Amino acid sequence: MNGPHDMGGMHAFGAINPEPEETEPLFHEPWERKALALTLACGALGQWSIDEARSVRESLDPALYTSSSYYRKWIEALTRQVVEKGLLTSEELETATVRQMPEPDSYRVLSAEAVDKVYSAGGPTSMDIDNAPLFQVGDLVLARNMNPVGHTRIPRYVRGHVGEIVLWHGGHVFADDSAKGIRRGEHLYTVQFMARDLWGPEAAAQDSVMVDLWEPYLEAP
């Protein structure tokens, strides 16, 4: 979706003002620790994919999205997800009282003992797919002019531009479908776009931007 999250190339957000690496705390408020851990632990319940989680964050009201800290966005999205998936009810959230316990063993809950094993293993998104790749490294491709209402990972700033395939990653879970709960693979490529093609003559001639794009985002130029 053409949401507030798709901010590559936007102006007006101002200076970065990075905190020094040596002194920046990992969390800036104590509650951010719990925001991280709750988001991961709820994700581990397996009720939604990472793409569904991203989709919910992107669907936040643009004013809320751009004015919220990173972990606030996570909490706003998590609160919606636990209700949408029936883990909590709106009434339970409003009253801070549990009304109905889940059926025993209906969820695979992440235990303390399993944390390191689960996160050290991770969740690869590579997938074997039957069809051969349409493109090869070195091919020129056009990033389609597409504006899907749902989740997508083709940033607006590359749509309609021609780039060159520089890496082929094989089949990977296609984010657009994964956000709808459908896990299937498409060929994934890294496409190099020259900065001048994207941004105009003020960009340095030799500079470029690499973007990972799935095959359905691409066509022959």
Next chain:
Amino acid sequence: MAHDHHGDEMTEPPSEMALRVQALESLLVEKGLVDPKALDVIVDRYENRVGPRNGAHVVARAWTDPDYLERLRANATAAIGELDYTGRQGEHMVVVENGPKVHHLVVCTLCSCYPWPVLGLPPAWYKSSPYRSRAVIDPRGVMAEFGTVLDEDVEVKVWDSTSEVRFLVLPERPEGTEGWTMEQLIPLVSRNSMIGVEKARPASGATA
């Protein structure tokens, strides 16, 4: 933000966000959907055990072991896995090498994708709107904010992490470090140099 208020944190009333997170946690724990001890282990893992020292180890190894560098080029996920840095947000790694005439910079314009097993959780600026919006359109201006000014003829390559592939920048080995051991080199490898906003620390600035 924490540094906006200078009062004693312990005596301030909890913020709205703190209360909301606490309420969410209480409900999820009471319903048996979240193990409170698991929350503590998750925080400990990413606050104390998985961080940019891992990536610095990878870089220093690549600087000192040509065979390892070759394996890193051929299959970064496997080569990084040799050092036991594996898992969530690092399942599919690509290493990009800086040199005298090419400089790589990593961003995630759409969210906050970042190679957790080698760099830990991203710093606040990496997740901020200014960095996400500007890194692709004005990478040289962004780097200048970090004190990094490249020659005009250097090729700048920005990697926008739009898939589950994660990128680690292999910074240039600083001059004057010939013969240094891996242990001497690791402190030169800043987190920011592995994102690409800075170069590795100079030999003269070594603190170890």
